[in-house]
Amino acid sequence: MxxxxxxxxxxxxxxxxxxxxxxxxxxxxxxxxxxxxxxxxxxxxxxxxxxxxxxEPWQKAVTEQMGKLTHVSNLYYTEPDTRLAEELCRRTGMRKAFFGNSGAEANECAIKCARKYSFDRYGAGRHTVVTLKKSFHGRTLATLAATGQDEFHQYFGPFPEGFSYAEPDDFEDVKRICESESVCAVMMEMVQGEGGVHALSPHFVKQTADYCRAHDILLIDDEVQCGNGRTGTLYAYMQYGVLPDIMTTAKGIGGGLPIGICLMGDVCMDTLSKGTHGSTFGGNPVICAGALNILDRLDxxxxxxxxxxxxxxxxxxxxxxxxxxxxxxxxxxxxxxxxxxxxxxxxxxxxxxxxxxxxxxxxxxxxxxxxxxxxxxxxxxxxxxxxxxxxx
Ligand SMILES: Cc1ncc(COP(=O)(O)O)c(C=O)c1O
Missing domain, CATH: 3.90.1150.10 (Aspartate Aminotransferase, domain 1)
Known part of the structure; x- marks a missing residue:
């Protein structure tokens, strides 16, 4: 055997x-x-x-929900995802949540949201997302393309177009790309994880956030790895004096079960309108009941x-x-x-x-x-x- x-x-x-x-x-x-x-x-x-x-407390929350309701489709309302969304919005200053199943999916949602936001306001073409070198955003085709490391851009082409890579901590490089291309968003991990663990400079983040705001470019903050208490605040951006327009998270908030969350702020909270995005298991009651328990205890x-x-x-x-x-x-x-x-x-x-x-x-x-x-x-x-x- x-x-x-x-x-x-x-x-x-x-x-x-x-x-x-x-x-x-x-x-x-x-x-x-x-x-x-x-x-x-x-x-x-x-x-x-x-x-x-x-x-154990997370297990209890999950198993209690298991005994009540494990899954219904997103055609119906359920309580755990609604409560989780409310609590996340209350504690982050974001306005609406979309639930998926992984970090990559959360980032796909963020990219779609930023592109549609720009499409709604400016029409087609203003679609480039600037990301940082040494970043990591996931393994789907779009999030691989978003990842600012050449080694991830092999074998699987053609990749979705519309990503440009700036040097981390180099605001002039971000600005150069924003001025030369049709940019709808800048996406960054406040603390780069897979790239070797690098906390971005607060000055760089603040300058970039100010520039983005002034030019109606959305700031996407990928907190899949650095979020959920890991850096000593609930989300790392809270130490950088900025409020992103879109924030993604996953990993730790699920307590060991798969979840991906895309939170959308004031300007783009209604961008993903009915029928524009979805996921069969997104907002699953069992996973959300567990995540709510995790979030409550991140005090x-x-x-x-x-x-x-x-x-x-x-x-x-x-x-x-x-x-x-x-x-x-x-x-x-x-x-x-x-x-x-x-x-x-x-x-x-x-x-x-x-x-x-x-x-x-x-x-x-x-x-x-x-x-x-x-x-x-x-x-x-x-x-x-x-x-x-x-x-x-
Ligand atoms: C910053 C960051 N974004 C996205 C991802 C992708 O997450 P997942 O593996 O859940 O799709 C990861 C995974 O390591 C990550 O570290």
Missing amino acids: MNIKEMDHTYIAPTYSRYNIVFEKGRGALLYDDSGREYIDLGAGIAVNIFGACD ERLLKETADKGRYIREVLADTHGVVKTDGLGMMVGAELEKSADDTAAACMQQGVLVLTAHGRLRFLPPLTISFETLEKAMKIVKNVIENGVES
């Missing part, structure tokens, strides 16, 4: 390079493999498990704790020989190393700590609720691996 790894290799499309480990269960920041070995998780399923694995106390823990991670890394520099915001931290980040992550795994990598850097996205004690234990191991290079 084949084991799980052999079955995976036989039956699952080989799009992921997996570590040699089969996970069986988890609790909070701890995961257990099929031999019962414990790991401290500093990746949270790539910014998904913000309350850790198998979070001031947890946000402050997140900022403190993020500071602690940066401090440990700054005090580690072999770390060239750190970047990020809150509990979204990247570290450039003298050595290979991939080898270091593999060696940390051997020592029972899961860390991520992004663009040649180590990347830390722990559950926000990881205890200080567990975080300290994990960071001690990470520091030791970076300094003494334990064999992977």
